[in-house]
Amino acid sequence: MSDVELKLLPPQGKGHTSAARIADDWYIACRSPALKPGRKQAIELLGTPIALYRGTDGAPGALLDRCPHRNVPLTTGAVVGAELQCGYHGWRFDRTGECTRVPGLCGEAAHRGRRVPSFATAERDGFVWVYATPDVEPAREPYAFPHLGEAGWHAVYDVVEADATVHAVAENALDVPHTAFLHGGLFRNDSDDRQTIEVVVRRWHDRIEAQYIGEARPEGLVGRILAPGGGEVEHYDRFILPGITEVEYKLSDRSHMVVSSALTPIRDFHTRLFTVVSFKLPLPAWLVKLVVKPIARRIFGQDKAMLALQRQSIERFGGERFVSTELDALGPGILRLLRNAERGHRAPMDAPEVKRFEMQV
């Protein structure tokens, strides 16, 4: 008999996942030009169906996508002025969710029981934002994308999605060690003569940041575009609640780039990324715009495929069992922020919690 104990089943994940549901915050619903006056669209946020529309007055509205009358989706109907009209019996609702018309009814249309939950909306940086808790005054402002509209800065926009949690997508977007493998040649390459750099991780109540010190310009294609002449980069990776990632590279005052993504949790394992690449580079903006999108799409395609495999594997094994080292600089900290925020814990801290270590890139 062999002395190797055969186990028929792999260790099971006990149903634990990093899906988080933070409802007291803003998420991007769509880009502003995608929502035309007088039009509506069905969206989903944290698994909740929402009827998003823009009145003919230009202002957006967001109502729970369920008519209180017979529960058909309100998006079956039409926008009438500043209101949304159900497609079944024509009940109408204003932006606050108040019923304003019950066709044929002799008497007041407005009634407490005929209200639809309504979500606060905001329009900022060319995006329509929705606050994920209905019928409340928002507790905070939506995120502001850095450097938009500043002199000398340009921006490229993109919208992509992944079958993964906000946590998995955020960790992936801010994870350095995978770039040499999954994206070999585009940023970094795996090699034996890696350089040792210092990493400083700072965690506040609503964000966590990793600063990479002493990093030479990455050899891959992206590094060459950012800094054709080489040099040392200032590199920060950040996560900001409820689902913002920022990757910032700075070489000089003339060469600076921030890739910001606002992650919208459509469902626990489905996330939409609204990405803005803001840049100031010693290259013509049209040229950068021409190359950035295809490269970013190619990189993201590799990430998306890996995230889908990760998700399938987690599902197959019945939950997550992650083992981390200090090289996973932000993932565990992001999960902690998400878990605390889910419980409503976001009290400001006087000073950040700081951790330092060395890594080879």
Ligand code: FES
């Ligand atoms: S179901 Fe909407 S008006 Fe009847």
Ligand SMILES: [Fe+2]
């Ligand atoms: Fe990646």
